Amino acid sequence: MGHQCCSKQKVKRGLWSPEEDEKLVRYISTYGHGCWSSVPKLAASLERVRDKVSGLQRCGKSCRLRWINYLRPDLKRGCFTEQEERTIINVHRILGNRWAQIAKHLPGRTDNEVKNFWNSCIKKKLIAQGLDPNTHNLLSRNSHHYVTNNIAKRESDSSIIHKHPTSIFSLYSHILKDTSLSSSSSSSSCATHDLKIITSTNSLEYSNPTQNSHALLEFLARTRSSEMSPLMISSGQFLPPNHSLSSGFGLGNDESFMSNTSTSSCILQLPQFEQPETNFGVEESTSNEVMLRSIDQNKDASNSFENYSNFGYDHFVGCRMFSSFDDQLAWD
DNA sequence: AATCTAGACAACCGCCGACAC
């Protein structure tokens, strides 16, 4: 069955011939592409003007696809670079299979190209590294425990904290949104208060929880203010260039996250988590968000708490949590 | 040499939202 735009016409399908490409390029360079559905017809007229017998017997949709994915002059052909590959992985971790959005981070690359590269190459690499290509978490023998949380859902459902009582981030972000708490506390005391609640809730289930989550949450509290600029929690394991898999958390801005330059972006570093399965991912992301992510264990974190406030990100929006603890450690 | 298979890439299909009428 043909497309709506060409159901009444006899159209050719399959691979494009060099002659067809030539006709399409000639048409686009002459008239541009204001209306794809009219391209084949007008292209045929153009060819008749040029004393050619046949026009362009393709549907408009096919013309559009051919132009965007192959004929556009600003396309970058050839293999993906390592940098591009890292960018794809990092953005995919945040956005999922939103290929068009991912492709926007890669000048000269198309969504189709990125998608094909992902399916034929990156996916297998991640699996080979023991990572789930869908979640970017470590593949586990056990079933994954998934806790999702964001402000929008929380605000529409005040009972969510009871649904996920032991998610440190659920709890924490919930508390941050609690105006009575924040208005009655200074920034630091609020942080302490929050941490007490959180760590006491999780101390039994989470092996060595306080040392890691405590510092992380303290950091989150300190970055908080009444202004609501976004801060995102992101990621868990990741593979810094030329380093083995490590875990921990760090703060980076969007740019550094995309380019995977951990050293410049890490301003907070925490000891390695005891459970490598523990992982964190974002609900969504924009260019203004900060990514909190796992970082290279070996980097110096001596400036951890001093610098993050300079980033200007100060509101914890929320995050979702993945984990794959054994049943006896199940958080709910 | 013929056939099979897997990988890479190109193209199509169906759905959806935006928009015009």
Added chain:
DNA sequence: TGTGTCGGCGGTTGTCTAGAT
């Protein structure tokens, strides 16, 4: 408000090719 058209998108399929058997 309902309907049709269009462009954009993601999933899927088709095609080609190189390497293995």
